[in-house]
Amino acid sequence: MCSDKEKCEHQSDTPKRRRFLKNAWAFLGIIAAGEFLWVFHGFLKPGKKTSSAANTDVIIDAGKVDDFPLDSVTAFVRGRFYLSRLEDGGFLAISRKCTHLGCTVPWVDEEKKFICPCHASAFDIAGKVISPPAPRPLDIHPVSIENGLITVNTGKTIRRKTMDESQIAYA
Template identity: 55%
Template sequence: MKKQNTETAETISGRRNFLNWIWACLGVAAVAEILWAAVSFLRPQASEIPRQNSDPRVTAGPVNAFGIGTVTAFPRGRFYLTRLEDGGFLALSRKCTHLGCTIPWIGEEKSFICPCHASMFDIRGAVVHSPASRALDHFPVSIENGIVRVDTRRSIKRSGFSKEQVVYPDRQPRQTRKTI
């Protein structure tokens, strides 16, 4: 009888240990799941991760595709490619220098007119009307073998327009890195 009681006690103890082990496993699984959910939430989505190997230079096209005095929008690169009366190119940021609204080109007015507070810029990006006080930023342009390319990695700030900012098809680009 005593032996039977001892076996019963051992069996109960064994079951308790087994149940404790199951609970421990479930606890570990729950903690792992919570951690995984937290990491998934905090990790940036694939579309948010900058593509390290993608070429930030936008191929705009052949020089002759852009008529004199035209403005061509490149929404993917967030810039306008303008061809000035003297044949030179400028790549202008679409961002208004007042408070950053996206600025459209208004063909009839031959101007960029901001829909937010009505700042106006000419085809070179120079301020015509405030409240913006600074010309539109521009991006480095290069022309190789008659193909116009724009480097969208960084925009160049400037206070106003100057001839050095323009890139011509028959010359090497003279890009300046400093704020003008």
């Protein structure tokens, strides 16, 4: 079939190279598909729970009741929470983590709501879901008010399924 010895050797190498390249591309395609599925799964899966060992009881003195105007939100960077004072005078210590994927949710004062920068979930001043994809209200921390002083226990996080009036602390 081949008259030239060099030409015959070249033809026999060509299928090997093609098979190698075909297998290499298939392998890289499988890896790319696996990475895509891993990222997609991470997108859909809710955030991981932190270990209870990392959450030691930390009591933060927030200040005096009179220091917080009605219908306001104050950020506590050290405690990683917001202290919301509702219109009726009640207080909630709201976690900064979105209940969808755990992104830090900032308070947007102009719109009077928390808006998640990751997937645009929105929450009202009490942490209730206004617009999904967040499945439930923002988590809260226990608030104590004694002698006009507010303290927040950031070591304990209360995972809420719904907003309940019993969660609000009053002076």
